[in-house]
Amino acid sequence: MIKRNIPAILALISGIILIIILSGPLGPLPALGTLLNPASGYLVNRESSLDLSDQTLPPILTKDSAQVVMDSLLIPHIYVQNDEDAYRIQGFLMGKYRLWQMDFITRVAAGRLSEVVGPRALAFDKRQRRKGLAAAAEMAEEAWKKFPISYGYLEAFSEGVNSYIRSLSWSSYPIEYKLLNYHPEPWSPYKSALFVKHMSDVLCGKEKDFEMTNAYAILGDSLFNMLYPERIQVSPPVIPDEKVFDFKQNNTLVPTGVINSGPDLGFHQRPNEKKATGLGSNNWAVKAYKTASKSTILANDPHLPLTLPSIWYMIHIHTPEYNTMGVAFPGMPGVILGFNEDIAWGITNSGQDVLDWLKVEWDSTRSTYQWGEETRRIIWRKEFISIKGTKPVIDSVPWTDFGPIRRIETFDGPQYAIMRWLGHVRPETDEVSVFVNINRASDYEDFLNAIKNFNSPPQNFLFASKDNDIAIHVQGRFPFRHAKFGRFLETAHPQDTWHAFLPDAHLPRIANPDQGYLASANQVSTDSSYPYYYIDGDFRPTRAKVINEYLERSNDLTMEDMKALQMNNYDSETHALILAALKHLSLNDPLRTALQNWDGRFDADCELCTLAEIWKNELHSTIYDELVVQRPVDVDLPSTWTTIELLDSFPDHVIMDIKNTDIIEDADQVVDSSFKSAVDIFDSFDDKQWYKFRNTEISHIIPSLRSFGHYEIKAGGTGTAPNALRQDKGPSWRMIVDLGDKVKALGVYPGGQSGNTGSRYYDNLLPAWISGDYYPLELFDSPEEIPEKLFIMKSIH
Amino acid sequence: MITLIGIPLMSLGVWWGVFLAAMISSLLVRIGNWSRVLFIGSITGFLIWLIWSAVLYFDGGLIISQRIGELFHLHPMLLLLFSGILGGILSGLGAVSGDILLKTKESDQGSEEH
Numbered sequence: 001m002i003k004r005n006i007p008a009i010l011a012l013i014s015g016i017i018l019i020i021i022l023s024g025p026l027g028p029l030p031a032l033g034t035l036l037n038p039a040s041g042y043l044v045n046r047e048s049s050l051d052l053s054d055q056t057l058p059p060i061l062t063k064d065s066a067q068v069v070m071d072s073l074l075i076p077h078i079y080v081q082n083d084e085d086a087y088r089i090q091g092f093l094m095g096k097y098r099l100w101q102m103d104f105i106t107r108v109a110a111g112r113l114s115e116v117v118g119p120r121a122l123a124f125d126k127r128q129r130r131k132g133l134a135a136a137a138e139m140a141e142e143a144w145k146k147f148p149i150s151y152g153y154l155e156a157f158s159e160g161v162n163s164y165i166r167s168l169s170w171s172s173y174p175i176e177y178k179l180l181n182y183h184p185e186p187w188s189p190y191k192s193a194l195f196v197k198h199m200s201d202v203l204c205g206k207e208k209d210f211e212m213t214n215a216y217a218i219l220g221d222s223l224f225n226m227l228y229p230e231r232i233q234v235s236p237p238v239i240p241d242e243k244v245f246d247f248k249q250n251n252t253l254v255p256t257g258v259i260n261s262g263p264d265l266g267f268h269q270r271p272n273e274k275k276a277t278g279l280g281s282n283n284w285a286v287k288a289y290k291t292a293s294k295s296t297i298l299a300n301d302p303h304l305p306l307t308l309p310s311i312w313y314m315i316h317i318h319t320p321e322y323n324t325m326g327v328a329f330p331g332m333p334g335v336i337l338g339f340n341e342d343i344a345w346g347i348t349n350s351g352q353d354v355l356d357w358l359k360v361e362w363d364s365t366r367s368t369y370q371w372g373e374e375t376r377r378i379i380w381r382k383e384f385i386s387i388k389g390t391k392p393v394i395d396s397v398p399w400t401d402f403g404p405i406r407r408i409e410t411f412d413g414p415q416y417a418i419m420r421w422l423g424h425v426r427p428e429t430d431e432v433s434v435f436v437n438i439n440r441a442s443d444y445e446d447f448l449n450a451i452k453n454f455n456s457p458p459q460n461f462l463f464a465s466k467d468n469d470i471a472i473h474v475q476g477r478f479p480f481r482h483a484k485f486g487r488f489l490e491t492a493h494p495q496d497t498w499h500a501f502l503p504d505a506h507l508p509r510i511a512n513p514d515q516g517y518l519a520s521a522n523q524v525s526t527d528s529s530y531p532y533y534y535i536d537g538d539f540r541p542t543r544a545k546v547i548n549e550y551l552e553r554s555n556d557l558t559m560e561d562m563k564a565l566q567m568n569n570y571d572s573e574t575h576a577l578i579l580a581a582l583k584h585l586s587l588n589d590p591l592r593t594a595l596q597n598w599d600g601r602f603d604a605d606c607e608l609c610t611l612a613e614i615w616k617n618e619l620h621s622t623i624y625d626e627l628v629v630q631r632p633v634d635v636d637l638p639s640t641w642t643t644i645e646l647l648d649s650f651p652d653h654v655i656m657d658i659k660n661t662d663i664i665e666d667a668d669q670v671v672d673s674s675f676k677s678a679v680d681i682f683d684s685f686d687d688k689q690w691y692k693f694r695n696t697e698i699s700h701i702i703p704s705l706r707s708f709g710h711y712e713i714k715a716g717g718t719g720t721a722p723n724a725l726r727q728d729k730g731p732s733w734r735m736i737v738d739l740g741d742k743v744k745a746l747g748v749y750p751g752g753q754s755g756n757t758g759s760r761y762y763d764n765l766l767p768a769w770i771s772g773d774y775y776p777l778e779l780f781d782s783p784e785e786i787p788e789k790l791f792i793m794k795s796i797h
Numbered sequence: 798m799i800t801l802i803g804i805p806l807m808s809l810g811v812w813w814g815v816f817l818a819a820m821i822s823s824l825l826v827r828i829g830n831w832s833r834v835l836f837i838g839s840i841t842g843f844l845i846w847l848i849w850s851a852v853l854y855f856d857g858g859l860i861i862s863q864r865i866g867e868l869f870h871l872h873p874m875l876l877l878l879f880s881g882i883l884g885g886i887l888s889g890l891g892a893v894s895g896d897i898l899l900k901t902k903e904s905d906q907g908s909e910e911h
Binding site: 011012015022033035038039040044049051175705706707708759760762 | 812813814816820831846849850853854856857858859860861862863864865866867868869876879880883884886887890891893894897898901
C-alpha cells in the first residue's frame with residue numbers, strides 16, 4: 001500500500017517543500033512565491049486605471065458631506081465641513097499613499113526594525129531604545145491627552161489611517177510589506193508621537209559635546225579657543241542686529257555652575273550615532289515695498305534627508321473656517337509648511353544645542369546615582385526586542401529623572417553619562433494644536449498664539465501676511481543655562497544642569513524690521529546682545545550671508561528672483577577659502593589660473609568645483625593634521641571660516657606645521673602641498689563634473705532597494721550654497737508664496753505624492769525639482785474650480 | 798477547475814492555491830498516465846500564471862515590473878516567465894499528486910473487488 005503510494009507521496013512532499021521554501025526569504029531574496037504570483041504578488045501593486053477612477057469615501061470617515069478631488073499631480077483637495085472629517089480624510093489618504101513609510105519611520109524611532117528585517121537591525125534597535133525615543137513618545141502622548149480637542153484630531157487622523165488599513169488584504173499591501181514579509185499595524189496617536197520624536201532626533205538630536213571635548217583635550221586651552229570660537233558670524237543673525245533686547249535674564253532660574261569649570265580631559269566616543277551634517281533649511285520673507293508685486297513674499301526650502309517616498313505630502317484642506325495648502329508630514333494631521341488665504345509660514349532648524357551629556361557616578365548595584373549631594377534612584381526600563389526568525393532579546397535601559405544613562409567608551413575604559421535632552425522633557429503645552437492653529441491663522445496675532453505652544457525641535461518660525469506683516473521667531477523650549485555649560489561633556493550636578501526654560505516672552509523674535517526682510521538659514525540666532533547664553537548645536541553661518549546680500553540688494557523682488565535664490569549655487573565659503581589659499585600658492589599650474597577666475601558657483605557640470613572641494617578637504621586635513629591623526633576619536637575639524645582667517649592673518653601659526661615632517665611649515669608650504677595632492681586626486685577622476693563627484697542620490701527609505709531610487713542626480717548646489725544639495729540631503733521642499741490680493745504660490749519636492757513604487761506619481765515631481773521648475777499651488781475655493789481632475793472621492797452623505 | 802478553485806484561494810493570500818486546485822482537479826478528473834497529467838497540469842498552471850501576469854503587466858504593471866526586475870537584475874519579461882514557470886511547477890506537482898492518489902485508490906478498490 002505504502003509502496004504503491006510512494007510516487008504520490010513524493011510528488012506531494014516535493015510540492016510542499018517548494019511551497020515552504022518559496023513562502024519565506026531565500027538569503028537576500030524575498031519570498032518569491034508570495035512576490036511572483038499574479039494574485040497577490042508584485043503585479044497587484046501596479047497602478048491600474050481603476051486606481052485612478054472615481055471612488056466613494058468609506059462612510060466611517062465623515063460625519064458631514066465631504067469631497068476629495070485629486071488633481072493632475074495627485075494632490076488631494078479636501079472639501080469638508082468640520083476639522084475631524086478633514087483629519088480623518090487626511091489620515092485615510094496618508095494611509096492610502098504612504099502607509100509603509102509611516103509604519104517604517106515609527107519602527108525606526110521605536111527601535112523595532114529587527115521585527116521586520118531580523119537580527120541585522122538589533123544593534124540599531126538597541127541604540128534607539130537606549131536613546132529613549134519610544135519612552136519619550138509615550139510621555140508625550142500622555143501629556144497630549146490633557147488637551148482633548150487636539151488629541152481628538154490625532155484620534156481622527158488615526159481613525160482615517162486605520163480605516164484604510166482595514167480595507168487591505170495581503171494582495172493590496174504596499175510592496176515593501178511583501179518584500180519584507182510582514183503586516184501593517186493599526187495607527188494611533190502614540191505613533192504620531194513617535195514620528196514627532198523621530199523628527200526631534202533628526203533636527204535637534206545633534207550636539208558637538210564629544211567633538212569639542214576631544215578637540216580641547218588634543219589642542220589645549222588657547223589653541224582650542226582660537227580654532228573653535230563659540231560663534232562664527234559671517235552673516236546677520238536670524239534676528240537682525242537692529243533688534244534691541246530690552247530685558248535681562250531672570251537670574252533666579254540660572255544654574256549657579258559651581259562644579260564645571262572646564263571640559264573634562266580624555267577621549268570619548270559618542271554613544272549615539274554621529275549625526276550627519278547637511279540638515280538645515282532656508283526661509284525668508286520680504287515686505288511689500290521690496291517686491292515688484294507690492295505684496296509680501298515668503299519662501300522656504302527645508303533641507304532634509306532626500307528619500308523616496310518623500311518626507312513630504314502635498315495637501316489642500318478646505319473647511320468653512322479656513323482654506324490652507326502646503327506640505328504635511330505623513331503621520332501628523334494638518335499642513336506643516338504652507339499658506340492660507342491670509343498668511344504664509346515657513347520653518348528652519350534653529351541649530352541651538354538642546355542635548356547635554358552629564359557624566360554620572362552610580363553605585364555598584366546600579367540602582368542609584370549621585371546627583372550632587374543627593375542619591376537618586378535609577379529606574380531600569382525593560383526593552384523587549386522581537387527579532388524576526390529568532391528569539392527575542394531583552395535590553396534594560398537605566399533611566400534617571402533627567403534622561404537615560406548611556407555608556408561612553410574612553411581609552412581608560414567605559415564611563416557613563418546622562419543624556420539630558422529636550423526631546424525627553426514632558427511637553428506642558430498643547431503642542432499638537434500648533435500647526436492646526438497656524439493653518440487657520442489669519443494674522444500675526446493668531447500666528448503668535450499658535451506657535452507659543454511649540455516645544456521641540458526648536459525652530460525658526462517665519463511669518464508673512466497679506467497685511468504686510470513679516471516676523472520671525474526662534475521658537476521652542478530653550479534651556480536656561482549658565483555660561484559655558486553644555487558645550488563639553490560635563491559632570492552631573494544639580495547646580496550645573498538646566499532645570500528651567502527661557503520664558504516665551506524672552507525668546508528671540510522680531511516683527512517688521514526696518515530692513516524690510518527677514519532670512520534664516522540655520523545661522524546663529526542673535527547677536528551677542530541677547531541676554532541668554534546658548535550653544536552652537538548645528539549653526540550654519542554661510543548660506544544666510546548670500547541670502548541676506550541678495551535680498552538687501554533689490555527693492556523690486558519677484559517670485560522669479562525667489563526661485564533664482566533658492567536655486568543659487570554660489571558657495572561663498574569655499575570661494576573665499578580658495579581665494580585666500582591662492583594668495584599663498586607658489587605653484588604655476590593652469591588650474592591655478594582657472595581657479596582664480598572661478599565664480600564660486602557649484603553648477604552641475606562645473607569641473608573646477610570638484611577641484612575646489614577636493615582642495616578644501618586636503619587643505620583642512622593638512623593644516624589640522626593634529627586632529628586628523630586622532631581619528632577614530634570623534635573630532636570635528638575647525639570651520640572653513642576659521643581656516644580663512646588663519647590663512648589671511650596667521651600664516652605662520654603653529655597649527656600650520658605638519659607634524660610628521662622635520663621642518664616647520666607655514667601657510668605657503670601647506671597650501672602648495674595640499675594643492676599638489678588635490679590636483680593628483682582631481683586628475684585621477686575620469687568624470688570630473690561636480691554632480692558626478694557629489695553623487696546625490698535620492699534612494700528609497702531602505703537604500704538596498706536600489707531600483708526604487710534615483711542616483712547621480714544632475715543638479716547643481718552644495719551644502720554651503722543656498723541650493724544646499726548634498727549627497728543625500730537637500731531642499732526637500734521648495735515653496736514660494738506671494739500674498740497679493742489673490743495668493744500665488746509655487747512648490748515642488750523631489751519625489752511624488754504616491755509612496756507606491758509602481759505608481760507614475762511615485763517620482764513624477766523629480767524632473768521639475770532637478771531643473772528648478774515649480775508647480776502652481778492654488779487654494780481652489782470649490783471642487784468645480786479645479787481644472788484637471790484626476791479622480792474624485794465623495795462621501796455618501 | 799484550477800481557475801475556479803485556485804484563483805479565489807490565491808486572492809485570499811494562499812499564493813500556492815494553484816497546487817491545491819490542481820491536486821483536487823486530478824483527483825476528480827481522470828486524464829491519463831502520470832506523465833500526461835504532469836504535462837497538462839504544468840502547462841495549465843504555466844499558462845494561467847503567465848497570461849494572468851501578462852494581463853496585469855499591460856494594465857499599468859510596467860513601472861512596478863521594471864523596478865522589481867531591476868531589483869533582481871532581470872528583464873521585466875523574465876519575471877513574467879518565472880511567474881509562469883512557478884505556476885507550472887506547482888500545478889504540475891499538484892496534478893501528479895492528485896492523479897497518483899486517485900489511481901492508487903482505484904487500484905486498491907480493484908484489488909479488493911477482485
